[in-house]
Amino acid sequence: ETGVTQTPRHLVMGMTNKKSLKCEQHLGHNAMYWYKQSAKKPLELMFVYNFKEQTENNSVPSRFSPECPNSSHLFLHLHTLQPEDSALYLCASSQEKDYSYEQYFGPGTRLTVT
Amino acid sequence: EDKVVQSPLSLVVHEGDTVTLNCSYEVTNFRSLLWYKQEKKAPTFLFMLTSSGIEKKSGRLSSILDKKELFSILNITATQTGDSAVYLCAVLGGAQKLVFGQGTRLTINP
Numbered sequence: 001e002t003g004v005t006q007t008p009r010h011l012v013m014g015m016t017n018k019k020s021l022k023c024e025q026h027l028g029h030n031a032m033y034w035y036k037q038s039a040k041k042p043l044e045l046m047f048v049y050n051f052k053e054q055t056e057n058n059s060v061p062s063r064f065s066p067e068c069p070n071s072s073h074l075f076l077h078l079h080t081l082q083p084e085d086s087a088l089y090l091c092a093s094s095q096e097k098d099y100s101y102e103q104y105f106g107p108g109t110r111l112t113v114t
Numbered sequence: 115e116d117k118v119v120q121s122p123l124s125l126v127v128h129e130g131d132t133v134t135l136n137c138s139y140e141v142t143n144f145r146s147l148l149w150y151k152q153e154k155k156a157p158t159f160l161f162m163l164t165s166s167g168i169e170k171k172s173g174r175l176s177s178i179l180d181k182k183e184l185f186s187i188l189n190i191t192a193t194q195t196g197d198s199a200v201y202l203c204a205v206l207g208g209a210q211k212l213v214f215g216q217g218t219r220l221t222i223n224p
Contacts, residue, residue, distance in 0.1 A: 004156075040216075041216070042118070042213075042214045042215055042216045042217070043157075043202065043204075043214040043217075044214075045212055045213075045214075088155065090155075090156065090157075102148070102159035102162060103159065103212075104159070105156035105157050105158070106156055107155045107156050108155040108156060
């Protein structure tokens with residue numbers, strides 16, 4: 001499989017559930033990102049990992065917890081979410097340290113919190 | 115606070131028309147501006163611009179940056195129905211933070 005993959009593609013969860021989103025990149029990149037895309041809002045950068053180290057956390061609530069075990073895998077652990085967290089969650093990767101390089105996006109996970 | 119504003123938010127044209135999409139920005143320590151096309155889910159990269167006045171071209175798409183006036187335009191000539199998408203502009207500024215605009219939803223009618 002090539003590029004950036006995300007699983008699951010769709011997820012419905014209750015407010016008390018715990019779930020995880022998975023992202024995997026097969027491009028040999030060293031930087032990975034989580035974005036949130038809500039309806040009628042700009043794409044929001046949530047977390048950045050560079051060489052497995054988290055380099056940015058854009059004031060994201062603690063109910064979102066990222067994990068990057070290696071440079072090819074990125075997880076987003078979810079717990080006690082709110083209905084307003086329903087959105088499309090996109091993962092992306094790019095080459096190394098310069099985020100201005102083109103980012104390759106995964107297909108996204110459509111999350112619905114009930 | 116860094117800001118990226120795109121206009122128009124929505125545009126409907128006929129196949130064959132030429133369109134111009136706008137992106138203005140206010141960021142500290144500007145590094146680069148990027149354009150993406152988002153059709154169904156994942157955005158795909160179009161252009162990265164770092165220098166003023168140098169046009170980047172790919173087929174019927176072209177883009178240029180004006181760092182003095184703080185804006186960029188994306189032109190699409192001889193539009194086709196396959197160009198229908200949301201076009202996203204993003205700017206990389208200080209602290210290596212990528213800030214996206216709201217996007218322009220382009221619809222090409224046959």
